[in-house]
Amino acid sequence: MTLTSDPAATASDAAAFSTLRSDFYGFEDLLPEHEKTALAGLRSYLEAEVKPVVNGAWEKAEFPREILPGLHRQPVFGMQWDETKTFENSAVYRGWVALELARVDASVATYVGVQNGLAMGAIGVAGSPEQRAEWLPKLASGELIGAFGLTEPLSGSDSAQGLRTVARRDGDDWILDGAKRWIGNATFSDVTVIWARKADDGQVTGFIVPNDTPGFTATKIENKQSLRIVQNADIVLEGVRVPERLRLQNANTFRDTAAVLRLTRAEVAWAAVGNSIGAYEAALKYATERQQFGKPIAAHQLVQDLLAKSIGNITASIAMVTRVSQMLDHGTQRDEHAALAKAYATARMRETVAWAREAMGGNGIVLDYDVARHFADAEALYSYEGTREMNTLIVGKAITGQSAFV
Ligand SMILES: Cc1cc2nc3c(=O)[nH]c(=O)nc-3n(C[C@H](O)[C@H](O)[C@H](O)COP(=O)(O)OP(=O)(O)OC[C@H]3O[C@@H](n4cnc5c(N)ncnc54)[C@H](O)[C@@H]3O)c2cc1C
Incomplete structure (x- = not known):
């Protein structure tokens, strides 16, 4: 799929969404212009079409399948799994896609992670050329789930x-x-x-x-x-x-199974950063609007402490996931690199969503304010695609030379 396939991705989208405020050090600027434009289009699509439906779907525990045709037209699917097994877009771009999806909703990011990363990844990595040609285009377009x-x-x-x-x-x-x-x-x-x-x-x-x-x-x-x-x-x-x-x-x-998981693990780390940003941005907005003691709660020092610690977690995590995806692009990423990023980013996410919830007082536990959903969703991201303990053991083995799995 090419990055210009979505007609909604226009120059005005790019202008309106050219920088993510929560990307404090401007890591997105490392992307080439065409990838930034594609992300801007994706961002505006997610805000307009996906964000309005996710709290209702979360409450009912239903997948909003009506979003699938539009989602599959976004520059998201199939990028890394064409029949030639070549990578059209960088791993850093694919990470940003996972971040943008999870920033709006971690469940939608998980749908994409399963469809594009695990299911298509398994066929892309372990299928024959005939199997890739038969299945990948239909999965990329959403004709098949x-x-x-x-x-x-x-x-x-x-x-x-x-x-x-x-x-x-x-x-x-x-x-x-x-x-x-x-x-x-x-x-x-x-x-x-x-x-x-x-x-x-x-x-x-x-x-x-x-x-x-x-x-x-x-x-x-x-x-x-x-x-x-x-x-x-x-x-x-x-x-x-x-x-x-x-x-x-x-x-x-099983090494061939592990090769699929290796390619997707770092993207879960990116999704964890996105889930953190979704919570942080909701809390920041709330803090500037909510008044207590005659001024916005954002003007109270202890609330600023929560927000400053959160942007610190987010910035450190973006730096880590950017580098680990650059290593994948350069062919130098090893299992322990992705494992460290997944364990670190998900642990920081758990802190960040809790601080966002804290900054919102009682409304932090009400679904309508978004933070409650990001807070609850953090728990599944923390455990799937390798728990923190499993990823820690992978890192531990790499740095000590001693396996402590059993
Ligand atoms: C929302 C969600 C979506 C998922 N989607 C998929 C999917 O699409 N496909 C799929 O195949 N799987 C999927 N999974 C499964 C996921 O990968 C597993 O939940 C995960 O690997 C952990 O396995 P477990 O839940 O059985 O926990 P266990 O393996 O039973 O672990 C329980 C606890 O014990 C710890 N533990 C285990 N062994 C050790 C050890 N040697 N040393 C220290 N601690 C240890 C673990 O870290 C964890 O804290 C999903 C899970 C969730 C929650």
Whole structure:
């Protein structure tokens, strides 16, 4: 997808949204003009079309599917997964996209992360050229919705060793049996990439499973209090028959699964910064409007302390995620670099959303003021795509040479 594909991205958008106020040191200026213009168009689209619907959707715990056609016209999808596997846009730009999405709503950022990063990423990284050509354009356009099924009821952080879903060869087909948990988008996806252990050699491989295959059942996880808009599913696989042509042809060991996660982990760090900014900007606006003791609460020193600490967290995190994505662009990023960024940015996010909520007093817990949603959504970002503990252990192993996983 080219960055000029959205007709709404005009020069006037760029002028109106040319700088993000919360980008205190101006990191966005490191982007080339065409990427800045694309982001400006995305920003104005999200403010106009997505922001007005997210609190209502969050309250009802429903995904606002009416936004999908417009969202899929944005310069967001498919950028890194064209059939040639070349990167049309920089990783730094893709990070900014994740930030802008989460700044308005972390659930919408998660939808994109699953569709564009995990589902399309799995096919982009581990699919054959024929599989990439068949599936990626339809997923990029939104004609098909995808999901990514790795986590299981009995296996989360230890999925490399603990994966229990099994794939048995039967002639030209495979038979899948097992269960998955937490699978985003899977209640309405058309296809789900299912990771399973082969019965013959114990190695992990992936399958593009159409959700209407007999034996495949996806049930929505109810009563979530974080990312309520994201539709996470429990999946049961009972004798699900999948032809060999739907097995990801280059998924031969768990290392190939990990290669997908490696590409998306830093983008979750960017989304954490976006979620922090969404909360901070709502609190800043409120603080300049709300009067107590005869002046705006923004004029009280202790409120300024909350806001100044928040912009410090945001600025330090943008610096870190910018550099880690530059390293991906330059081919020097390693697992521990992305792991440190994810652990650090999500930990700073948890502080920042709490300070934003504090600055708003009672209204900080009312959905209408936005901060309550960013506050609650921080918890899921903190845990998915590797918990802080798992990412810390990856960093710990890199800096000490000692593995402390078990
Ligand atoms: C909203 C949401 C969306 C998700 N979307 C998807 C998706 O689309 N697809 C998918 O496959 N998965 C998805 N996940 C799953 C997610 O990746 C897992 O929740 C995550 O990997 C953690 O696994 P777990 O929840 O089973 O926790 P566990 O692995 O059970 O961990 C529980 C706690 O124990 C800690 N712990 C575990 N082992 C160790 C250790 N060795 N040392 C120290 N601490 C340890 C963990 O850090 C954590 O604090 C999603 C999760 C959420 C919440």
